[in-house]
Amino acid sequence: MSNLLQLKNISAGYEGKTVLREVNLNVNPNDFVGIIGPNGGGKTTLLKVLLELIEPYQGSVVKKDGLRIGYLPQINTIDKKFPISVKEVILSGRHANNWKLGSNKKNAQKIDELLQFVGMNQYKDTAIGDLSGGQMQRIFLCRALISNPHLLILDEPNTYVDKTFEENLYNLLSELNKDMAILLVSHDVGTISSMVKTIACVNGGLHYHESNKITNEVLKSYNCPIEIISHGTVPHRVLKTHKHE
Ligand SMILES: Nc1ncnc2c1ncn2[C@@H]1O[C@H](COP(=O)(O)OP(=O)(O)OP(=O)(O)O)[C@@H](O)[C@H]1O
Ligand SMILES: [Mg+2]
Numbered sequence: 001m002s003n004l005l006q007l008k009n010i011s012a013g014y015e016g017k018t019v020l021r022e023v024n025l026n027v028n029p030n031d032f033v034g035i036i037g038p039n040g041g042g043k044t045t046l047l048k049v050l051l052e053l054i055e056p057y058q059g060s061v062v063k064k065d066g067l068r069i070g071y072l073p074q075i076n077t078i079d080k081k082f083p084i085s086v087k088e089v090i091l092s093g094r095h096a097n098n099w100k101l102g103s104n105k106k107n108a109q110k111i112d113e114l115l116q117f118v119g120m121n122q123y124k125d126t127a128i129g130d131l132s133g134g135q136m137q138r139i140f141l142c143r144a145l146i147s148n149p150h151l152l153i154l155d156e157p158n159t160y161v162d163k164t165f166e167e168n169l170y171n172l173l174s175e176l177n178k179d180m181a182i183l184l185v186s187h188d189v190g191t192i193s194s195m196v197k198t199i200a201c202v203n204g205g206l207h208y209h210e211s212n213k214i215t216n217e218v219l220k221s222y223n224c225p226i227e228i229i230s231h232g233t234v235p236h237r238v239l240k241t242h243k244h245e
Contacts, residue, residue: 003028004067004151004181005050010059012049018057019045023206027151031181032173034196034212036189041203043185044074047153050183067151068097070144074155074185075137080129086139087111087124093143114142117172119165133160141169145176152176155185170195 005027013019019042027033035043048054051071052061070093084092090111102110115121118138128136137160144152154173158166173182173195186192192199192212199209 003062004031004064006062007046007050008060008062010049010056010061012045012054012056012059014045014054019204020049020056020202021205023059023202025050025200025206025208027181027183029150029181030177031183032177032195032197033181033183034192034199035183035185035202036187036192036199037202043202044077044155046202046206047071047155047183047185051153064150068147068149070147070149070152070180071096072137072140072144072152072154072157075133075140075159078128078136078140080136082128084128085124086115086120086126086128086131089128089139090114090142090146093146096143097147097149110146111142114145118142134162134165137161138165149180151181151183153183156187157184158186158188158191 003026005025007023007025010023011018011021012023023046025046035046037043045054049056050061051069091107094107111124112121115124118141120135120138123131123135123139128139131139137157141154141157144154152173157169161169170191173184176182182196184192184196194212196212199212201207201209
């Protein structure tokens with residue numbers, strides 16, 4: 001199979017309530033997919049299905065053999081009280097992929113490199129509960145990257161980080177995309193459309209667009225009355241979210 005991963009006719013949800021209906025998605029090497037959609041539309045649920053953290057009601061998830069996935073969870077889903085240090089959090093990204101643990105020395109080196117990159121060397125032994133939201137997001141980025149994934153999945157990685165780091169992050173993602181596929185959930189549609197190659201709109205169903213242009217037509221096509229401000233032709237900001245029945 002040339003795909004890294006395929007979702008085939010997935011329906012999924014919680015306690016019998018359906019959140020995602022008949023979703024299909026193919027992820028190929030070097031894809032960079034922006035995932036957008038309203039709050040509660042099922043973006044995080046889609047990622048959890050793909051990571052096999054929840055079992056779909058119907059359909060299947062097909063992965064390439066040996067696929068390693070790096071995952072940065074949406075920060076509000078992380079238990080800050082969990083008594084674990086920054087270093088241990090990063091290392092746990094290796095266990096998550098059954099990625100063979102290197103020698104202690106190699107692991108320590110890689111952790112240092114990643115911490116250096118996100119500007120947090122001095123926090124190596126800090127408990128994660130003592131970090132700010134933005135610092136925690138940086139650490140979870142290190143965790144997502146430690147096993148050299150083929151597929152990097154980021155659920156709103158820019159919620160808490162400051163503008164300077166956000167720019168670093170986006171530069172890094174463009175660099176990483178040369179070697180790995182990336183799925184990026186974000187509400188920042190302006191930034192998304194300038195970085196990603198294709199767009200998936202998730203709102204119960206999934207609509208895939210083979211372009212990175214978020215036009216009013218794209219938004220209308222999944223029936224979301226999201227208003228956007230445009231600067232020229234680039235949509236800038238989501239103003240309004242809404243409930244779907
Ligand atoms: N563990 C859970 N148990 C029950 N319902 C859940 C659970 N997680 C999510 N849901 C529900 O599933 C729906 C989709 O949630 P999901 O987190 O996938 O949305 P989202 O698109 O990621 O939203 P956001 O933009 O706010 O992150 C919501 O109605 C939510 O209340
Ligand atoms: Mg979410």
